[in-house]
Amino acid sequence: MASEFDLIRRHFTRAPRHTALAVGDDAALLQPRAGMQLAVSTDMLVAGTHFFPDADAEALGWKTLAVNVSDIAAMGAEPRWAVLALSLPSADEAWIAAFARGFFACAEAFGVDLAGGDTTRGPLNLCVTIFGEVPVGAAITRDGAQPGHDIWITGTPGLASLGLAHLRGEIALQGDHARRCLDALHRPRPRVGFGLALRGIASAMLDVSDGLLGDLGHILERSACGARIDVPTLPLADLRAAGADDDLARRCLLSGGDDYELLFTAPAARRDEIAALGQTLGLPVTRIGTVTAQPGQLLLREADDREHYSAPRGYDHFG
Ligand code: ADP
Ligand code: MG
Numbered sequence: 001m002a003s004e005f006d007l008i009r010r011h012f013t014r015a016p017r018h019t020a021l022a023v024g025d026d027a028a029l030l031q032p033r034a035g036m037q038l039a040v041s042t043d044m045l046v047a048g049t050h051f052f053p054d055a056d057a058e059a060l061g062w063k064t065l066a067v068n069v070s071d072i073a074a075m076g077a078e079p080r081w082a083v084l085a086l087s088l089p090s091a092d093e094a095w096i097a098a099f100a101r102g103f104f105a106c107a108e109a110f111g112v113d114l115a116g117g118d119t120t121r122g123p124l125n126l127c128v129t130i131f132g133e134v135p136v137g138a139a140i141t142r143d144g145a146q147p148g149h150d151i152w153i154t155g156t157p158g159l160a161s162l163g164l165a166h167l168r169g170e171i172a173l174q175g176d177h178a179r180r181c182l183d184a185l186h187r188p189r190p191r192v193g194f195g196l197a198l199r200g201i202a203s204a205m206l207d208v209s210d211g212l213l214g215d216l217g218h219i220l221e222r223s224a225c226g227a228r229i230d231v232p233t234l235p236l237a238d239l240r241a242a243g244a245d246d247d248l249a250r251r252c253l254l255s256g257g258d259d260y261e262l263l264f265t266a267p268a269a270r271r272d273e274i275a276a277l278g279q280t281l282g283l284p285v286t287r288i289g290t291v292t293a294q295p296g297q298l299l300l301r302e303a304d305d306r307e308h309y310s311a312p313r314g315y316d317h318f319g
Contacts, residue, residue: 002091002093004119004120007091007093007096007119008023008117008119010097011096011097011099011100012084012100012114012117012119014104014107014114016113016114016115017111017113018080018113019081019113019115022113022114022115022116023114023115023116023117027116028081028083028115028116030080030081030115030131032080032133033133035135035136036133036134036135036136037133037134037135037136037139038131038132038133039072039075039077039131039132039133039134039139040129040130040131040132041068041071041072041129041130041132042068042127042128042129042130043067043068043071043127043128043130044125044126044127044128045060045063045064045067045125045126045127046123046124046125046126047123047124047125051063052167053124055186056098056186057095057096057098057099057102058098058099058101058102058105059102059186059187060099060102060126061098061099061100061101061102061103061104061105061106062102062103062105062106062186062187063102063186063187063188064084064099064102064103064126064128065082065103065106065107065110065112065128065130066106066187066188066189066190066260067128067188067190067209067260068082068128068129068130069106069110069112069130069190069192070188070190070191070207070209070260071130071207072130072132072190072192072195073190073191073192073194073195073196073207073262074140074195074205074206074207074262075132075134075139075140075141075195075205076134076138076139076140076195076196076198076199076202076205077132077133077134077139077195077196078111078132078133078134078192078196079110079111079112079130079131079132079190079192080111080112080113080131080132080133081112081113081114081115081130081131082107082112082113082114082115082128082129082130082131083114083115083116083117083118083128083129084103084114084116084117084118084126084127084128085117085118085119085120085126085127085128085129086117086118086119086120086125086126086127087120087121087122087123087124087125087126088119088120088121088122088124089121089122089123089124090121091121110190110192112130115131134199135199138199138200140195140198140199140202140204140205140264141204141205141222142204142205142206142218142219142222142223143204143222143223144202144203144204144223144265145203145204145219145220145223145225145265145291146203146223146225146265146267146291147225147291147292147293148267148268148290148291149203149204149265149266149267149268149290149291150265150266150267150268150270150271150287150289150290150291151216151227151229151263151264151265151287151288151289151290151291152262152263152264152265152266152274152285152286152287152288153208153212153235153261153262153263153264153285153286153288154191154194154261154262154278154283154284154285155191155259155261155283155284155285156184156235156238156239156261156284157208157212157235157252157253157256157259157261158236158239158244158249158252158253158254158256158259159180159181159184159185159238159239159242159252159259160181160184160185160188160256160257160258160259160260161185161251161252161255161256161257161258161259162181162239162242162244162248162249162252162256163178163181163182163183163184163185163186164185164256164258165244165248165252166178166181166182167182167185170248171243171244171248172243173242173243174243177241177242177243180242181242184258184259185258188258188259188260189260190207190260191207191260191261191262191283193281193283194262194277194281194283194285195262197277197280197281198262198264198266198274198277201266201270201273201274202264202265202266203264203265203266203267204219204222204223204264204265205219205262205263205264205265206218206219206262206263206264207260207261207262207263208257208259208260208261208262208263209257209258209259209260210257211254211255211256211257212253212254212255212256212259212263213229213254213255213298213310213311214255215263216229216263216298217296217298219263219265220291220295220296220298221296223265223291224295225291225292225293225294225295226291226292226293226294226295226296226297226298226299227289227290227291227292227297227298227299228289228290228292228298228299228300228301228307229288229289229298229299229300229301229310230288230289230290230301231250231300231301231302231303232302232303233286233287233288233289234250234253234254234286234288235253235284235286235288236249236250236253239252239253254310265291271287274287297309298310298311
């Protein structure tokens with residue numbers, strides 16, 4: 001049976017690229033570059049709550065880090081370091097090796113050094129704290145939206161929750177559609193490049209983890225504004241093409257979680273720049289609505305111009 005120290009040495013110790021002192025001492029030493037602030041965030045993944053206990057270990061390793069990288073992206077910051085706290089039911093070497101492969105694949109893809117962590121026996125629980133860097137004053141927070149600003153979303157939100165609906169047997173997706181949706185669910189690609197490019201452009205931003213409308217509600221609350229979403233502009237085409245009917249496609253896009261796309265606001269004067277960014281970075285970006293002056297009021301405008309209120313509700317673990 002491998003000891004805790006063997007496990008850490010074998011699976012979680014890699015030569016750091018930009019860390020003064022990483023795994024192996026009582027604490028890591030991190031040196032932010034001159035003029036940079038640290039952006040710090042923690043996300044915990046709990047078996048049975050965030051993933052099925054028999055989930056593929058390598059995909060889980062990727063996702064555990066990716067959801068944290070996404071929070072850094074959502075600040076317009078650059079991911080740099082992570083620490084990993086693991087609670088594992090047993091020292092299953094094959095499982096741990098696969099988890100570490102997925103984790104480090106994500107770390108390499110986004111330039112993150114694993115600087116330390118903690119390993120303990122217990123119910124399966126995966127917790128990362130991530131540190132990013134952003135020039136002082138350049139972070140994109142949730143509180144800068146103003147009436148009249150556009151509301152934008154990157155990518156195709158809803159794919160991950162359509163993948164989940166497939167796993168739950170609520171829909172049977174075929175071939176490439178199934179693969180694409182399950183890939184979105186299991187291997188989310190945090191939008192780091194887009195987040196960085198939006199510094200100085202976006203007025204407010206977050207990553208969509210709990211559903212688009214619910215997360216938009218967080219921007220509205222912090223910015224003391226309302227919003228009108230223009231339903232005909234929503235990027236529903238790929239969800240429909242995958243086989244979702246109108247109702248399911250709309251539910252996945254507006255309320256599904258786990259997408260990790262960026263939802264942001266920006267002045268109308270920045271429209272062309274934002275569209276050009278989508279082209280340059282090869283990621284669709286869609287203007288879906290407008291910030292309004294009524295605090296907390298969320299309106300949906302349908303194709304026939306009918307408007308109705310919606311509750312800005314996302315997934316709430318205690319709701
Ligand atoms: P301590 O007893 O001082 O808390 P540990 O034995 O928990 O030290 O950890 C030894 C070293 O291994 C520390 O540098 C810690 O950051 C690192 N470490 C422990 N678990 C992990 C892990 N899962 N991933 C990365 N580093 C880890
Ligand atoms: Mg420890």
